[in-house]
Amino acid sequence: MLKKEKMAKKKNKVSAFKLLGFVLFLGFVHNGEASFVDGGGGIGVGISGGADGAVWIGGGYPNGVPDSAPKQQNSAYDALQIWKSAIKEDPSGVLKTWVGPDVCSYRGVFCSGLSVTAIDLNRANLRGTIVKELALLSDLTILHLNSNRFSGQLPDSFRTLDSLQELDLSNNRFSGPFPFVTIYLPNLVYLDLRFNNFTGPVPEDLFNKRLDAIFLNNNLFDGEIPQNLGNSPASVINLANNRFSGGIPASFGLTGSTLKEILLLNNQLTGCVPESVGLFGEIEVFDVSYNSLMGHVPDTISCLSEIEVLNLAHNKFSGELPDLVCSLRNLMNLTVSFNFFSGFSSDCTKLFFRDVGFDFAGNCIPGGDMQRPPPDCSAIPGGSLSCLRIPAQQLLCGSISVGLKEGNSNYTSSP
Numbered sequence: 089m090l091k092k093e094k095m096a097k098k099k100n101k102v103s104a105f106k107l108l109g110f111v112l113f114l115g116f117v118h119n120g121e122a123s124f125v126d127g128g129g130g131i132g133v134g135i136s137g138g139a140d141g142a143v144w145i146g147g148g149y150p151n152g153v154p155d156s157a158p159k160q161q162n163s164a165y166d167a168l169q170i171w172k173s174a175i176k177e178d179p180s181g182v183l184k185t186w187v188g189p190d191v192c193s194y195r196g197v198f199c200s201g202l203s204v205t206a207i208d209l210n211r212a213n214l215r216g217t218i219v220k221e222l223a224l225l226s227d228l229t230i231l232h233l234n235s236n237r238f239s240g241q242l243p244d245s246f247r248t249l250d251s252l253q254e255l256d257l258s259n260n261r262f263s264g265p266f267p268f269v270t271i272y273l274p275n276l277v278y279l280d281l282r283f284n285n286f287t288g289p290v291p292e293d294l295f296n297k298r299l300d301a302i303f304l305n306n307n308l309f310d311g312e313i314p315q316n317l318g319n320s321p322a323s324v325i326n327l328a329n330n331r332f333s334g335g336i337p338a339s340f341g342l343t344g345s346t347l348k349e350i351l352l353l354n355n356q357l358t359g360c361v362p363e364s365v366g367l368f369g370e371i372e373v374f375d376v377s378y379n380s381l382m383g384h385v386p387d388t389i390s391c392l393s394e395i396e397v398l399n400l401a402h403n404k405f406s407g408e409l410p411d412l413v414c415s416l417r418n419l420m421n422l423t424v425s426f427n428f429f430s431g432f433s434s435d436c437t438k439l440f441f442r443d444v445g446f447d448f449a450g451n452c453i454p455g456g457d458m459q460r461p462p463p464d465c466s467a468i469p470g471g472s473l474s475c476l477r478i479p480a481q482q483l484l485c486g487s488i489s490v491g492l493k494e495g496n497s498n499y500t501s502s503p
Contacts (some may be wrong), residue, residue: 163224164191164204175216177237182212203227210234210256220245232256234280239263247272254278258303266290266309271297282306282326290327295320305329305351313337313352318364324349328375335359336376349373353399357381360475366391366485375399377423382406382470385424389413391485399423401447404469409448411435419444426450428460428468 172186185195192199198206204225215237222228223245229252239261246252246269253275257267263285270279271293280303289311290304296319305328312334313327323346332355340362347368357379365374366388372395381403389398390412397420398413405427414422414436422444429451439446449458452465 162189163226165189167219167221167224168194168197168204170221171216171219174219175214177213177215179213182209182214198230200227205251206230206232208232209236212236214238218242222246223248225249227251229275230254233260235259237261242267242269244269246270250274252276256280257284259283262286266294270294277301279303290314292316300324302326313357315339321346323347326351327355328353330355332357336362336365336381338362338364340364346370351375352379354378359383360473361386361389363388363475365389368392369485370394372418373397376403377401379403383473383475385410385413386475387412388485390416392416393485394418396420400427401425403427405429406452406468406470408432409436414439421445423447424451428452428465430454430465 168186168191172183175183178184182195185193186197191197191204196207196209196212197204198208205227206229207225208230210232211234213236217240218238220243222231223243226249228249231252232254234256235258237260238257241262241264242257250273252273255270255273255276255278258280259282261284262281265288266286267281268291270276271291276297277300279299279301282303283306286304286307286309288309290309290313292314294302295314295316299320299322301324302320302322303324303326305326307330309327310331310333313332313336315337316339317325317337318340325347326349328351332352335358336352348370349372350368351373353375354377357376359381360383361376361381363386365386368374369391371392374389374392374395375397377399378401381400382405384407385400385405387410389395390410392398393416395416396418398416399421401423402425405424407430409424409429409432411433412435414432419439422439423446425447426449429448431453432448436446436448448456450460452460452468
């Protein structure tokens with residue numbers, strides 16, 4: 089009998105050691121902070137990176153919800169239950185686990201210590217609205233609602249979510265004006281509003297925020313792009329597939345932004361591409377296709393030493409395609425189709441031998457394949473448009489900003 093008891097104790101110790109090892113492994117992989125729940129909400133594993141070093145295994149808390157659970161836990165329960173009642177369709181049964189006071193065991197809800205810090209309901213296909221009570225989740229840092237059927241607007245109460253860093257509302261049915269409440273979120277670094285039905289202008293304050301990613305594409309935003317677009321420290325800005333009009337802001341690039349991708353395609357933009365675009369030394373993707381931009385392609389684009397994709401297609405550019413643009417060493421795709429370019433040099437011809445995608449169809453290049461018929465090239469659109477131009481000779485990319493910042497940052501359109 090004694091032998092059996094010793095064996096049982098030894099087995100329990102081994103099991104406990106394996107479980108502890110598994111928890112420590114999770115803590116290492118997730119850098120000391122993690123929380124998980126199974127699909128049915130029956131098992132949870134949490135590792136707190138806080139000062140208490142708490143570890144829990146099971147249905148949210150080690151011994152169930154403690155009697156001394158802090159007030160924010162009660163608030164979280166109230167907030168999530170009110171939100172649950174505002175969700176009218178749940179075809180995947182995600183909310184079936186949202187039962188009982190242990191909110192950390194709810195599917196899609198993640199905790200750090202005793203606080204709800206993240207909600208991830210991506211691709212849950214939920215239909216409903218966002219309730220103002222979610223602002224009670226004061227420690228929320230991540231809210232991901234990609235690919236659902238949420239509608240309406242973002243509650244103004246969200247401005248109190250001081251900890252929120254990532255907000256993904258993409259691929260839903262939100263409508264109304266730009267959710268201005270996001271401007272008041274002091275720690276927001278990622279904003280994704282794409283594929284909704286937002287309308288109206290975009291506030292200038294958006295590009296003064298310290299955001300790393302701004303996705304506004306595939307909405308119904310209109311009006312002019314704010315003149316302080318270049319102020320944004322974001323690495324990615326996507327304004328494609330909206331109804332923006334007017335020109336690309338002339339100050340674009342003057343602040344020395346570290347922008348890597350800018351997508352302005354499929355809007356209603358007119359005028360010139362400002363010379364200051366050449367100041368984005370780290371940009372890799374520049375796409376302004378499917379607009380009504382005119383004039384020459386600025387030689388300063390040759391300063392975009394890191395650019396890989398340059399798409400100017402389906403505009404009204406004219407003149408010759410600059411040699412310097414075709415000489416960009418990292419260029420992988422250059423698309424200038426369906427404009428009014430009159431020619432390009434031997435440097436551009438060399439792109440065919442560099443295994444670079446080069447599409448120049450639908451222009452006015454004599455002897456070129458698949459060009460416009462001569463009558464279409466007799467009157468070049470925007471022939472009277474006057475754009476600021478820095479001579480290609482002695483072009484010094486490192487010193488372009490000096491002249492531009494001394495008053496040459498504007499282009500003019502003469503009748």
